[in-house]
Amino acid sequence: MNPTIAHNITEFAYLASIVLFIMSLKWLSSPETARRGVRVGEIGMAIAILTTLFATGIIQYQWILIGLAVGGLVGIPLGLVKTTAVPQRTALSHSFGALSASLIGISEYYLHPALTTKFGMVEISLEVIIGSLTFTGSLIAAGKLQEILPQRPITYKGQNVVSLSILAAAIGLGIALMFHPGFTILFPIMVGVSLLFGVMLVTPIGGADMPTVISLLNSYAGLADALLGFVLNSRVLIVAGALDGASGLILSIIMCKAMNRSFTNVLFGAFGQVQAGAAAGKEERTVRSATPEDAADILKAASNVVVVPGYGMAVAQAQHKVRELYDILTRQGINVTFGVHPVAGRMPGHMNVLLAEADIPYDKLLEMDQVNSDMVQTDVALIIGANDVTNPAARTDPSSPIYGMPIIDVDKARTVMVIKRSLNPGFAGIDNPLYYMDKTLMLFGDAKSFVGEIVRELQGGHQL
C-alpha cells in the first residue's frame, strides 16, 4: 500500500475509534444503555487494533501475535473474577496499563537517545516517571486489596520527607537527562527511582482510603497514556488517556468529598493513625441487643425500611440473604430501599455492583442524599456491615477524626438495627456513638446467618 494512503487510513480509523470511545462512555449514563456502550467500545478497540496490524508498516508479526495471545490468556481470567475481587483486579489493570505505557516510553528513548531533543526528553521522562510509579503503586494497592500485603497503613517517622526526596531525585534525573539525553546510564536509574517512589507512595495508605487511591492511580494511568501520546504524536492515545485521566480524577474528587478529606491528606496523612489515644477515656455505656425474633417483629410492623450495607456485608457473603429479606418484606407491602454511601465497598460504586449481583433491583439503590432526605419517615434503618459511614459523631463531635464526613443519617430513623459481630470499632478504629442510642438495637452475630434467621422468622410468621 502507498504509505501516504496507509497513513491516512490509519488516522481516520483511529478517529473513528475515538468517537466510538466517547459514545461508549456517554452510554454509561444509564444502566439501560450501558451495555450498548461496552459493545461500541469493543468495536472501537477492534478497529484500532486491526488497522494497526494492516496499515502501519509493521514488518514482523510473530511477536505481536504472541503478545496478543498472552494478553488474551491473562485477560480472560481477569475478566471473570468475583465481584468482591473487582477492586484488586482494577488496581492490577492500572498497573498493567502503566507498565505498558512505561515500556513503550523506554523503548522510544533507547531508539536514538543522543538525538532526543530537550523537549522530547522532558516528555519521555515525565511519561516514564508517572508510568513507573503508577505501575508499582498499583501493584502495592492490588496486593493490599488482595490481602497479600498488610492493609493497615505502614508508616514510619519522616516518611513524607523520604518519599518526597525520592520523587525529587527522579525529577532531578529527568532534568539532567534533558540537558544530556545521551547519558543513557541516568535513564534506568530514573526508572528505578520512580518505581521505588510508587511503592513509597502507596504503602502508607490503607484501609478506608483505598477507594480514593484506586481512583487516583486510575487517573495517573490515564495521564501516563496521554503523555505517551505526546511522545509518539498519537492523538488516539492522547484522547483515550485524557478520558481515562478525567474519569479517575472525577472519581477521586467524589471519594475525597465523601470522606471530607483532601488529596494531600489522603496521600500524606495516613488514616487510622489518629485514633490511638481517643479510646482511653471510655465511660460505661449500655447497649440494647435483640434476637432475630425481635428484629423480625420490628421489621414486620414497619412500612419504610432502609438497609445500609457496608463492605462487611460482602465479606460475610450476606448479600443473597439480604436479597431474600428484601423479597419477603417487599411481598408484605413494606417499602425497602438501600442507602449506599459513596465509599461503601472498596472502590467507587462497588457496593452497587455487589447488590446488583444479588439481584436487588437498581432502582432500589439510593444515593446518600436521597436516603437522607427520607430518613425521618423511615421506620427501620437496618445496618449490615457498615460502620463509619453511619457514625453520627461525623455530624456532632468536632473532636472526632471523621468530623465533617457526610454520613447516612440512620440515627434519624425511628428504630436503628445494627448487625455486627461485636462492639469492636471498624476499619478506621473509631468508636460509634450510634450503638449506645436508645433507639438502637444491636443484633450481634454473623451478617449472613443473622439475616438468614430473620428471614426464617418472617417466613414462619407468614405461613402461620
Place this chain on the structure above:
Amino acid sequence: MPADFIISLYVFVLAGFIGFMVITRVSRLLHTPLMSLTNALDAVVVVAAMIIAGRREYELAVILGTIAVAASFSNAVGGFIITERMLRMFKTTGPKKS
C-alpha cells in the same frame, strides 16, 4: 515548542473537557463499571505497543514492545469482559424472569 506538541495539547485539553462532561453524567450506580470500561478503552495503547514490537528496530524494543502488547491487551480483554458481566447484573424492578 514543536508544532506537533501544540496540536497535541489542543487535543488533550479538548478531550479532557469532553471527558469531564461525559463522565460527570455517568450514573453513580455505575462507577465501578465506569472504571473498568475506561481501563479497557485506555488499553488502546496496545496499538503503540504493536508498532514497537513489529518494526524490528532493535532487539530490546521488540522485547519491551511484546510485553507491552500482552499487558495492554489483557486490559482490553479483561476490562470489556468484566464491564459487560457487571452491567448484566443491573436489573430494574418489574416482571421477574422465571
